[in-house]
Amino acid sequence: TGDGLTWAEQAAASGPLNEVTRIGQYRFLHPDGTVHLMTYSAGVNGFLPVSDMIPTPHPLEPWHLQQIEFAERQKAEAAAAAEGDDQA
Incomplete structure (x- = not known):
């Protein structure tokens, strides 16, 4: 063609x-x-x-992974706090 x-x-x-x-x-x-x-x-x-x-995505730098882990911890803490509020 x-x-x-x-x-x-x-x-x-x-x-x-x-x-x-x-x-x-x-x-x-x-x-x-x-x-x-x-x-x-x-x-x-x-x-x-x-x-x-x-x-293809660029490889993640260590600081990228640290930011992702930080965000995951914040989400888990917020979920735990919300669960505690529901039980009060």
């Missing part, structure tokens, strides 16, 4: 229940010329794509 789209997929049944697993890939060109390649498998574990184009 004009955008360089190629696609291939294979499927096979396996296991005691003949679960179908598909593996495949597709490739196309973005308007800026960047090649997009996605490989995937799909089966009992769902759709599992693999590509450099999939956004």
Whole structure:
């Protein structure tokens, strides 16, 4: 095609229940010329794509984790205080 789209997929049944697993890939060109390649498998574990184009979160820094833990403690303390108010 004009955008360089190629696609291939294979499927096979396996296991005691003949679960179908598909593996495949597709490739196309973005308007800026960047090649997009996605490989995937799909089966009992769902759709599992693999590509450099999939956004991934940045690793959390230690201070991020400390803030999350602090917020969780505050929520737990507020819930405990609210439970104490309900019993009074």
